[in-house]
Every structure is written in C-alpha cells, then in structure tokens.
Amino acid sequence: MSEVVSMVSAPDRAAQKLWERVATSSRRVASLLEHIPWQTVSGERSRAELTEAADLLKQAASILARTAAREELRYMRLERSARMAVTGKDEPQRS
Helix, strand or coil: CCCCCCCCCCCCHHHHHHHHHHHHHHHHHHHHHHCCCCCCCCCHHHHHHHHHHHHHHHHHHHHHHHHHHHHHHHHHHHHHHHHHHHHCCCCCCCC
16 A cells, blocks of 8 residues: 655645735636727727736736746646655656
C-alpha cells in the first residue's frame, strides 16, 4: 500500500480571501461590460470612461500575469515534490 504525502504548507487564508475578492470584482466588471450596448455606445464621456477603464484593466492584467506565473511555478514545484515523494521518481506516471 502506498502512502500519499502532502507537501503543501498551511493555506494562506489572507491570499485566498484576496483571490476571491479579485474574482468577484472580475465577474462584476464582466457583467457591467455586458450591459453596455456595444452597438450604441458613444459620446465623449463614455469614451473617456472606457479609456480609463481599459487602462486600469491593462494594469490589473499585468499584475495578475506576474502573480499567475509565480503561482503556477509554485504549484508545479509542489506537484513535482508530491509525485517524487509518492513514486520516488521525477517523471509523471503514465497509464
């Protein structure tokens, strides 16, 4: 019988809550954008607001890209460590 060893440290509850906050905000932005009719959007004020929103979203995307890259590497390392602990090998198991 093989034993599964957890290589994950205690969850970072603060980071998880912030992730949930970002996800909620992202869903809200998507919902608001869906309610702005693309066919009829016009006017100087709307252009200014959409420009500002686009700039902010571009900044947010840049920040989240850095976070995603770092977290993906962390996850891959943890997964690899767990696999090595269970199988004693550094390669994925194939069926």
